[in-house]
Amino acid sequence: MSKTHVTTTINGEPMEFLTDGASSLLDVLRGPLGLTGTKEGCGTGDCGACSVTVDGRLMCACLMLAVEAEGKSIGTIEGMAQGETLHPLQQKFLEMAALQCGICTPGVLISARSLLEKNPDPTEEEVRFGLAGNLCRCTGYDKIVRAVLETAADMRESAR
Amino acid sequence: MTDIRYLAPTTVDEAVSAFAAATGAASILAGGTDLLVQMRSGVRKPGTIIDIKKIPALTAIEDLGGGAFRVGAAVSGAVLAEHKGFAKAWPGVLEAINLIGSKQVQGRASPGGNLCNSSPAGDSVPAMVAAGALVTIQGPNGKREIPVEAVPAGPGRTTLTPGEIVVSLTFPARPAGSSDAYLRMIPRTEMDIAVVGIGVNLTMEGGVVKAARVGLGAVAPTVLLVEAAAKALIGTKLDDAALEAAAAACRAACNPINDKRGTIVYRTKVAGVLLKRTAAIAAARAGGN
Numbered sequence: 001m002s003k004t005h006v007t008t009t010i011n012g013e014p015m016e017f018l019t020d021g022a023s024s025l026l027d028v029l030r031g032p033l034g035l036t037g038t039k040e041g042c043g044t045g046d047c048g049a050c051s052v053t054v055d056g057r058l059m060c061a062c063l064m065l066a067v068e069a070e071g072k073s074i075g076t077i078e079g080m081a082q083g084e085t086l087h088p089l090q091q092k093f094l095e096m097a098a099l100q101c102g103i104c105t106p107g108v109l110i111s112a113r114s115l116l117e118k119n120p121d122p123t124e125e126e127v128r129f130g131l132a133g134n135l136c137r138c139t140g141y142d143k144i145v146r147a148v149l150e151t152a153a154d155m156r157e158s159a160r
Numbered sequence: 161m162t163d164i165r166y167l168a169p170t171t172v173d174e175a176v177s178a179f180a181a182a183t184g185a186a187s188i189l190a191g192g193t194d195l196l197v198q199m200r201s202g203v204r205k206p207g208t209i210i211d212i213k214k215i216p217a218l219t220a221i222e223d224l225g226g227g228a229f230r231v232g233a234a235v236s237g238a239v240l241a242e243h244k245g246f247a248k249a250w251p252g253v254l255e256a257i258n259l260i261g262s263k264q265v266q267g268r269a270s271p272g273g274n275l276c277n278s279s280p281a282g283d284s285v286p287a288m289v290a291a292g293a294l295v296t297i298q299g300p301n302g303k304r305e306i307p308v309e310a311v312p313a314g315p316g317r318t319t320l321t322p323g324e325i326v327v328s329l330t331f332p333a334r335p336a337g338s339s340d341a342y343l344r345m346i347p348r349t350e351m352d353i354a355v356v357g358i359g360v361n362l363t364m365e366g367g368v369v370k371a372a373r374v375g376l377g378a379v380a381p382t383v384l385l386v387e388a389a390a391k392a393l394i395g396t397k398l399d400d401a402a403l404e405a406a407a408a409a410c411r412a413a414c415n416p417i418n419d420k421r422g423t424i425v426y427r428t429k430v431a432g433v434l435l436k437r438t439a440a441i442a443a444a445r446a447g448g449n
Contacts, residue, residue, distance in 0.1 A: 004166060021209060022163075022199070043200060044201075051264055054267070057236075058264050060264045060265070060268075063197070063265070064192060067211075068192075068211065111263065129350060132263075133265065134262075
């Protein structure tokens with residue numbers, strides 16, 4: 001089987017891998033690259049567990065071919081904390097226990113960060129619509145939404 | 161999984177010759193939000209994937225002036241949503257595109273792909289039909305331009321001939337006092353497939369409808385242009401009688417199926433209700449121009 005050599009950037013680090021034409025970005029992240037923080041839920045773009053950013057834009061890694069990563073800048077959950085310092089969303093999710101089984105959490109965090117970058121002061125409704133592409137099968141939405149709203153408030157406060 | 165060739169041509173000519181040479185064994189990749197799912201489920205097994213996003217014309221948004229825009233077929237909904245000029249010119253088209261899937265899906269999915277996937281319930285299609293958008297198609301026999309409503313042939317089928325690729329969608333210039341709107345009915349508030357979707361495009365002058373187009377989705381094997389509904393609105397002040405006549409025309413155009421999302425009776429009734437609501441939104445926007 002012929003493999004394609006792909007040069008990309010993941011969480012700011014240059015990265016190279018070989019892939020076939022059928023593998024998704026998610027397959028490569030979780031397989032050869034060992035970045036298993038990005039989860040596979042449905043594999044059909046419905047659940048958002050595999051949310052990543054590609055050139056700053058929110059996407060499902062299961063809906064993108066790995067070969068399409070050539071020249072792109074990918075952001076995964078592994079790049080969210082700065083060393084030992086958690087992102088404010090990660091910190092708040094821990095403090096408020098905004099997770100249950102945790103499978104959806106990486107995707108929710110990536111989506112929530114993307115939402116707050118675009119809209120630092122969202123209403124509850126905007127958070128709920130913004131995270132509509134992330135399913136939590138424990139149905140722990142309420143804590144997630146409250147944690148995102150509180151993080152947004154904290155981040156606005158510290159940006160002053 | 162079998163070996164799949166991945167090609168990323170940089171010109172439409174290259175893409176067309178690769179697509180034609182593959183004689184049906186190739187699939188076009190824009191956002192891939194349908195293709196990758198279909199590959200995973202085994203519905204599509206392409207030998208070659210032709211990624212069209214490296215072709216500049218396929219990812220460009222051109223402001224042609226007077227509200228006219230040419231949008232590359234592979235432009236994602238998220239990119240189009242960030243174009244302030246387009247949002248102002250075609251709010252109904254944009255709200256339809258922004259109803260396709262989640263934010264994640266919108267980051268990849270394109271109106272061109274939504275059209276070519278040819279689902280009767282594709283959200284952007286009724287809005288683009290109402291807009292009177294023209295589709296530029298290029299194939300082995302050259303270029304042609306057809307209205308959006310001429311592309312779908314049935315669920316999952318288009319009128320494109322072998323080797324043809326949708327290059328761009330051209331939204332026409334509109335006179336002042338024009339606007340559009342799109343509404344869809346789904347049983348939940350987000351992330352679902354339309355039970356009925358309707359796009360209405362109006363040009364108003366002194367409170368009177370001068371021009372109208374109505375696109376109706378999810379109630380027939382293809383998205384419909386409902387000329388009788390438009391005719392019922394033109395020349396009126398959108399009074400109750402005119403709206404009821406247009407709603408009746410929409411109901412008459414319906415040829416839906418019963419499925420888990422809605423029955424034939426329900427879809428037909430909702431088509432009329434949504435016509436009235438959508439026309440009111442389009443008229444309010446047109447008045448506000």
